[in-house]
Amino acid sequence: MLSIETIEQTLQSELAVALYFSAPTCNVCHALKPKLLSAFEENFPQLQVISIDISETPEIASHFSVFTIPTLLVYLDGKEFLRKSRHMSVGEVVQEIKRPYDMMTS
Structure with missing residues (x-):
């Protein structure tokens, strides 16, 4: 349980963490999530x-x-670096994270 x-x-404990808040009734959430996950995996x-x-917790x-x-x-x-809501x-998102992420992981 989360x-x-x-x-x-x-x-x-982790170098880079993304928290994605959504709900089952949010169509935008469901359309955006696979695209974000794919971009994160790639980059x-x-x-x-x-x-x-958020409906459960x-x-x-x-x-x-x-x-x-x-x-x-x-x-x-361990520090909040980026906060995006609604229209992103x-x-x-990838562009804003790329440089600091690359500096931390290289």
Whole structure:
């Protein structure tokens, strides 16, 4: 079971983590997720992605101050680096993460 503690431990122990907040009723979430996952796999092999269904765990969304879906939070070296909500392009997300990620992993 996903918990705030588990996520916080992952954020501290992994170099790069993405939290993807969505819900079963969100069509945009379902259209965006496979594109993001594919781009992350291709560009950021060490990035761990955690999907969070806010309808099942609203306390996690609240803990991370997520009030709209889809929301993507990217953590690099334990610190929040990127926060995107609603309208985001996959290319834009990749472009914003690429340089710091490459510097950390090279």
